[in-house]
Amino acid sequence: MKRVFTRNNVAVILLFVLMTGGNCFAQSPSAITEDFKPSSVNQPGKEYPQVNSEGRVRIQISAPGANKVQLDIGAVKYDLIKDDKGVWTGESAPQDEGFHYYQLNIDGASVPDPNSLYFFGASRWGSGIEIPAKDQDFYALKNVPHGQVREQIYFSKTNNSTRRCFVYTPPGYDKDATKRYPVLYLQHGGGENETGWSSQGKAGLIMDNLIAKGKAKPFIIVMDNGTWSMARPPAGERPAEWPPKGWADGFTNTLLKDIIPMIDDNFRTIADQKNRAMAGLSMGGMQTRVITLANPDVFSHVGMFSGGSISTEDVEKAPGFKEKVKLVFISYGSRELENPRAGSANPKENTDKLKAAGLNTHFYVSPQTAHEWQSWRRSFYQFAPLLFNK
Amino acid sequence: MKRVFTRNNVAVILLFVLMTGGNCFAQSPSAITEDFKPSSVNQPGKEYPQVNSEGRVRIQISAPGANKVQLDIGAVKYDLIKDDKGVWTGESAPQDEGFHYYQLNIDGASVPDPNSLYFFGASRWGSGIEIPAKDQDFYALKNVPHGQVREQIYFSKTNNSTRRCFVYTPPGYDKDATKRYPVLYLQHGGGENETGWSSQGKAGLIMDNLIAKGKAKPFIIVMDNGTWSMARPPAGERPAEWPPKGWADGFTNTLLKDIIPMIDDNFRTIADQKNRAMAGLSMGGMQTRVITLANPDVFSHVGMFSGGSISTEDVEKAPGFKEKVKLVFISYGSRELENPRAGSANPKENTDKLKAAGLNTHFYVSPQTAHEWQSWRRSFYQFAPLLFNK
Numbered sequence: 127m128k129r130v131f132t133r134n135n136v137a138v139i140l141l142f143v144l145m146t147g148g149n150c151f152a153q154s155p156s157a158i159t160e161d162f163k164p165s166s167v168n169q170p171g172k173e174y175p176q177v178n179s180e181g182r183v184r185i186q187i188s189a190p191g192a193n194k195v196q197l198d199i200g201a202v203k204y205d206l207i208k209d210d211k212g213v214w215t216g217e218s219a220p221q222d223e224g225f226h227y228y229q230l231n232i233d234g235a236s237v238p239d240p241n242s243l244y245f246f247g248a249s250r251w252g253s254g255i256e257i258p259a260k261d262q263d264f265y266a267l268k269n270v271p272h273g274q275v276r277e278q279i280y281f282s283k284t285n286n287s288t289r290r291c292f293v294y295t296p297p298g299y300d301k302d303a304t305k306r307y308p309v310l311y312l313q314h315g316g317g318e319n320e321t322g323w324s325s326q327g328k329a330g331l332i333m334d335n336l337i338a339k340g341k342a343k344p345f346i347i348v349m350d351n352g353t354w355s356m357a358r359p360p361a362g363e364r365p366a367e368w369p370p371k372g373w374a375d376g377f378t379n380t381l382l383k384d385i386i387p388m389i390d391d392n393f394r395t396i397a398d399q400k401n402r403a404m405a406g407l408s409m410g411g412m413q414t415r416v417i418t419l420a421n422p423d424v425f426s427h428v429g430m431f432s433g434g435s436i437s438t439e440d441v442e443k444a445p446g447f448k449e450k451v452k453l454v455f456i457s458y459g460s461r462e463l464e465n466p467r468a469g470s471a472n473p474k475e476n477t478d479k480l481k482a483a484g485l486n487t488h489f490y491v492s493p494q495t496a497h498e499w500q501s502w503r504r505s506f507y508q509f510a511p512l513l514f515n516k
Numbered sequence: 517m518k519r520v521f522t523r524n525n526v527a528v529i530l531l532f533v534l535m536t537g538g539n540c541f542a543q544s545p546s547a548i549t550e551d552f553k554p555s556s557v558n559q560p561g562k563e564y565p566q567v568n569s570e571g572r573v574r575i576q577i578s579a580p581g582a583n584k585v586q587l588d589i590g591a592v593k594y595d596l597i598k599d600d601k602g603v604w605t606g607e608s609a610p611q612d613e614g615f616h617y618y619q620l621n622i623d624g625a626s627v628p629d630p631n632s633l634y635f636f637g638a639s640r641w642g643s644g645i646e647i648p649a650k651d652q653d654f655y656a657l658k659n660v661p662h663g664q665v666r667e668q669i670y671f672s673k674t675n676n677s678t679r680r681c682f683v684y685t686p687p688g689y690d691k692d693a694t695k696r697y698p699v700l701y702l703q704h705g706g707g708e709n710e711t712g713w714s715s716q717g718k719a720g721l722i723m724d725n726l727i728a729k730g731k732a733k734p735f736i737i738v739m740d741n742g743t744w745s746m747a748r749p750p751a752g753e754r755p756a757e758w759p760p761k762g763w764a765d766g767f768t769n770t771l772l773k774d775i776i777p778m779i780d781d782n783f784r785t786i787a788d789q790k791n792r793a794m795a796g797l798s799m800g801g802m803q804t805r806v807i808t809l810a811n812p813d814v815f816s817h818v819g820m821f822s823g824g825s826i827s828t829e830d831v832e833k834a835p836g837f838k839e840k841v842k843l844v845f846i847s848y849g850s851r852e853l854e855n856p857r858a859g860s861a862n863p864k865e866n867t868d869k870l871k872a873a874g875l876n877t878h879f880y881v882s883p884q885t886a887h888e889w890q891s892w893r894r895s896f897y898q899f900a901p902l903l904f905n906k
Contacts, residue, residue, distance in 0.1 A: 169641055189625035193581050212624060230627070234602060235579035237627040244634050244641055251559055251634055267678055272669035279662040288657055300782060303693035392690060
């Protein structure tokens, strides 16, 4: 995901741009804490990229014939320095805890780092890095019972094409063929796809750990592709209404007419409104808002992570929503809330008004994170225990 | 996989090296058929890389500041040519039908092509390309009932670590909770991992299509990581015995003590010798040979794809193998057999002798392919219908 900058950050970056012509030079060695360790999402056996205790990312790549090599992370490019063997090395400024997309730029070519694992974001498969987080235990791989993440291929009539989703089934799903489960439909953000939540989102591991501690009721999670095919307006042109009316109709149809019936047909679901939830991050949160407001007979639990909020006016225009929906969960990364855009809705105020109007709401802020996966991992960790309890 | 060259190929390549200093220049435009189409394993929306009807690969990448950009495919490097906008373009010589690993080299840096999907081979995640094959229908994605490919995380006592495998369950597996299935343990090659068979190997799609046509009995496929951790000897030093005695002990233990019991515990298997098969490609074929010869009480069907053969002497030293094993399937790509190394076993002769000695053997040669995935897709397609029929 592109990092969403607050105004202060933008000012700092603009200053850098003015000073350096768009690039940041690597830090002077004396300013850097030398406790770098390989990133946990490196390819097998690779020593670089590395991360230190300040959250700086150190890259190393051999490019003897190159004129200029840069690390591009968090919308800032850092120049690397070449040694006498043609190996380029350099560091970023400290990054927030959690997962970030990044890339290298070699003499003008933007390419993945050959040493990292690859993730789908920013509309491409590319490099990712993990800055170890103080709370990383909740998504750690542990020796607890594990659910399965299943690749399910199915034919979609509304799209007249074969599609793919991933389905998390909780530990023990195959042990008791009589037991049925509630279902959460969980959507990725813009420029991401159906792999995001179980790969960089670690949804399966978060659920395994929650279930092992008895903190969440076991449920099925369906992660499909909600990519929005509508063309964006040219840069600089912002139409009066954005996103335009009907922008979510395509995925609404796919979800209601293809995905939910297919899941209810192929998995042991409890196929009713009380046992069906929808949540999503960013664009997926916006889709969740539109789809659940229009379909309170289908979904009972609603989660929107960094994807807007629901107002009392929205609910007044959505017959049945107030009576039937059991939870509205809204969350953001703290850095997203620091400098709200003038005139935009305040998600906390919206959610407080909704609670005052009698809905069961939760509002969560992820500390010290922006529009990034650490905000959404934490949001999911807060959201999952609230589902299907009543 | 590194391509295995026959002597003639090596001679041709050596000639190129002498002529060009290690690089091949792009073909002159007049020699190239201009019917290039985007590769089927490009990232979403990417126009390059492309493939033409001759099997040539055309790469395009923007690198305005670069001095030299090369396409590295099939152990040959091809120089690309820069236009006045800094975009580099160039083509390879014709490649064999099927899947190939490749990479780009930008001013000395070996990196993935940012436009392709990524696959694990040659001990790294990197670019792959598909040369459309005349027989590609057998692994095409079709509107037929599809099985699931499940990511299964489990704790291995013999390794004292948490491991991962992928498990294919056939269409309808979840529909009838009383039905039990045979199991094939299917291994990747050296430098590959547990993702290979269901990604570039297309094992799931091949099975779905075979089952839809009634050509194969439905069975479970387990794809685990058989990576061999023993260090190779330094280049140029070939010990008398290679691989050394005991090289497969680690994976043998993991398979027999952890994987098989875990699969029998978590899936509806028919947990006996008659309904358990093992197969693998290259290194995975060598592992299959060692493990099944030593354990004819565990496996009844044996497949080795580009991974050696079994001799009558092997069987004489393996008590019970001849009586209990129902199938020995040996296969190679035709190019692998063109110039056998002096003194090495002839797999066809070995297999013929085994048949004469009374074993049920099959020998298959994939036309016009080398030590590559097209040989192994075809081998699996020939092998699967022979399993668990008696």
